[in-house]
Amino acid sequence: MRDAVNKLWPEIQWIENPKLREKVAQTWVKALERSLLKPEDLNRIPFTLLVPNCPVTFMEHKRCVVHIARQSAEAMQEFMGRSLPVNLDTVIAGAILADVGKLLEYEIGPDGKSRQSERGEALRHPFTGVALALECGIPDDVCHVIAAHAAEGDLVKRTTEAFIVHHADFMAFLPFKNPKNVKAR
Template identity: 75%
Template sequence: MRDAVKKLWPELEWISDAGLREQVTGAWVKAFELSPLTPEDLEEIPFTLLVPNCPVTFMQHKRCVVHIARRAAEAMTEFMGHALNVDMDTVVAGAILADVGKLLEYEKADGKVRQSQRGSYLRHPFSGVALAVEAGVPDRVCHVIAAHADEGNLIRRSTEATIVHHADFMSFLPFKNMA
């Protein structure tokens, strides 16, 4: 399964800390162990259930979020790095893990994706943090997972969580607003 995760996520190589890279990979491996979904499913299922007939797959959305977040972090570092420290590994790891909990929130039935029973109780930021903690992911990255969605509006987001939150919503809201 590790090879399948690395194939899904070539962006793992952007994480310079080998230990963190392994922890992020481990969280995805654990998610697949507990999920009814397969790596192949993520290339086909919609990234959200909130957009009817969503034309974008889970992996298209997720990889886009990682790329947007990384580019934003690079621009912020280039132009404001003298006044603002951005931890690139935290941004990339957090963006890769932000929706790992959806593997527990979603299931397939009759060829369609729907919310699982577990998902009706725990949204993906919560289950994602649980998976990440079990894999040994540091708190600073778990914070990004916890804060990337609307649940994060209740707390003060770190710089890295703010970047991932906005990257996620930049590639979600245009589709939600079209529905």
Template identity: 40%
Template sequence: MREQEIESIFPEAHHIRKPDLRTAVFRAWLLGIEKGGWHRIDTIPFTLLIPGCGISLVQHTRIVTRMAMSIGDTIGEVNTDYLVAGGLTHDVGKLLEYQGKGKEFQRSEIGRLIRHPVSGYALAVEAGLPLEVCHIIAAHSSEGESVERSKEAIIIHHCDFIHFEIVKSLT
């Protein structure tokens, strides 16, 4: 997979004003795809906790990002570049946490030992994302309960859980 393909999958990236930051977002996804051994990402589920939910990781990522952008626009006083970059990469670690097995998905060996906020943080650092975006990734889930979340991390955290809870309620 190439950068142009990631760019077409995540059109929300065009809201990132800094080209270097946008490129680093794509690089994080490309690293995850390569290290996770994925040939395509559109069929990866966004969660293994809701079997058969029908929402892909790509769909969830875009929904969370758009929700966060709307909140950021409404509230103001947030770094939109970091917010969008964090939304687009908050679950990139799932490319290492999950593995395909036939048409099914399960936790990988990495995923049994390290959750996606941690593996996503590692991918983000390797991709050259700034600390502020790495923080959003690392703090968006329960791992963030023991740190002071930035405004952008608070928004991504809540958008992620809102979407999860809504999907869970529909199944």
């Protein structure tokens, strides 16, 4: 399973702290072991069930979010880092783990289409993602990013790192809500 995680997530190598890097990889291993989805499913299922006929896969979306978050954090460090410090490892780890709980929230139905699992109906992915991350020893600042990246985070005071990942995620989601933005495949 570790080889599958390494193949899915070359961006894990961007995390400078080796202990955090290992814990992030281990969280993905644990999620895949508990998921009804297979690693290869992540390259074909839609990243969201909220957009009908979503043309972007889970991994396309996830990797895009990680890249947007990293580049945004680097720009913020360059121009505002003196006044607003940004922990790049926390941003990258949080972005990589933000949707790890979807592996427990999604399943593939008998019709071959993605759907919300019974667990997913009860617990959205920020909750299951934090549970997986805590089990693997992910630090609280990264768990905060996972917890606060979606709408659930609107009720807490987000850290700078959580704001970065939240906005990166929504940048790669909200344009799909307007069908005029989407090019048919």
